[in-house]
Amino acid sequence: MASPVIPLLEVRDLSVHFRTEGQKVTAVDRISFDLAEGEVLGIVGESGSGKSTVALALMQLIATPPGSIDAERLSFKGKDLMSMSDREMRAVRGNEISMIFQEPMSSLNPVFTIGNQLVETICEHEPLTKRQAFAKAVDLLRLVGIPDPEARVTDYPHHLSGGMRQRVMIAMALACAPKLLLADEPTTALDVTIQAQVLELLQHLQGELDMAVVLITHDLGVVAEYTHRVVVMYAGRIVEEAPVADLFAAPQHPYTELLLKSMPPLDEDLHRLLAIPGSVPSPTEMPTGCRFAPRCPYAQNICRETEPAMIRESPARAAACWRLVDYKVPA
């Protein structure tokens, strides 16, 4: 429930630009959202919609140059991340905000044992001896459900399967009990059965450690199952924001509606999957007006001319579509 306390994470008009060969490309365009403590927010969108860039921007991991981050407000626990020095930012990373990645195969350093890598992360943030840190590493591996952690702790990454490595990554990210975990497509590279296990684990740990999670995915099934609230992104913009049940019951933006329709139904035979015609516009050639207009079945003239603003129906629900506006076509 929305309460007047300061949200854990507050994002206002965050934009990320990249400059390549003299061209300025906007990957993320003026997006805003809040995240409460202990909340799981899903960010959904197609490839290239800017969802991963949002996560990197929150961590201040966008390389500048060629990138640049603008935001009216980007605050974590009321502290402004934009104005932090490198040193202050390092203290936030890992301690308060952690991140896990899509590719568990390349997320671990191949030349050290997983115990060694865990100990390093732990020692960086806590004044523990090697022996204590090692014991904690074993505990963390047990926490993320790795069988026989005492033996696995001396394994090298190539000894482990993808799902196991992702568990190790989660253990590493949780080493210092962060308040916010950014999970950038954590299960995309895994088998379906392992995906479910890893997501169950994340959900369990989220509840146990009471941390907020930003779950970035393109899988609506994952969103439905594991998130509280959803932000739908399209071409660098947020097009809809809603509590998860409302989103699936009554999507307000045509893009969300079509995304939901393109999920294969379990209970009927379908000969062809529904697909949204066209593809995400290239960031160098954004259409004027609504960015979804070229692919939208409801598009009208105004959609192609003027970009719609976010129409907020309730504190938790908003969408950017002209159909929500009771507008009069100018005569």
Add this chain to the structure above:
Amino acid sequence: MERHPFSTPIGWRGLFRIISERFLKLRNSRVARRALRNSLLLTGIGLFTFVVLLGIFADFLAITPYDEVQMRHRFEPPSAAFPFGTDNFGRDIFSRVVYGARISLQIGLSVVVLSGISGVIFGTLAGYFPRLDNVIMRVMDALLAFPEIILAIAIAATLGPSTANAIIALAVVYTPRTARVVRASVLVIRQMDYVTAAICAGATDMRILRRHVFPNTMAPLVVQLTFIFAYAVIAEAVLSFLGIGAVPPTPTWGNIIAEGRNYIREATWISLFPGLAIGITVLGLNLLGDGLRDVLDPRMKVRHG
């Protein structure tokens, strides 16, 4: 079920296995297993070890002192007393070649260490900090643009003939090679998720370089340094052949060949044996380098035959 390693005939492979498992703790290591199957690598290790042993035990092997002049025994062909013959001063070529191995290996190793260190420093800076990349790599390109031997001769001649100056000259010449190899792998490693993950965990640049970048550049670096060792042995021979390396009477393979040059028709053995020594050393190092590359990075494996 411990069996004494020498209680049964074990052969070379068995010996290598015992060394790698017992002493280098490489049991169950994929790298060790691949190494034992790679006969070129084993040949390279064997040849190079042989030369290294010659250098180490030069004092015992060279019965006649390398600088003892015996005028009664000038230009003697290889015999039981002088296995490689004698030169125009009646000095024992075998002793000189064996001591030459020591000098060559010392110079080669020093060049490898120095160019390795400076290559790692410059390559890492260039690869990790994009701002420094252009500046450093253009200087390296400028050094690479000179033919290596000519540049080495120029530097060594400017500094004056001595062993130390030859080492400095060769280290300068081979730094760009290591720097390029290191930079290339740093550029790849920098993009790896485990580096991003380390930043996410709050690691400093120094820590990332030390823990994540440097250890992962080791494999290609070691391979490159093996080849540089071989080049340095040849280049050192060239420098001392031209009289700008180690100063006589210190025997080096280069200056023994140079001294034998005038008598090459009548006393071929003077130049032949140091030449063979260079050949064996370089062959061993090249096989070693190729084998290491195959073992450490199977994706780059070159198909032989």
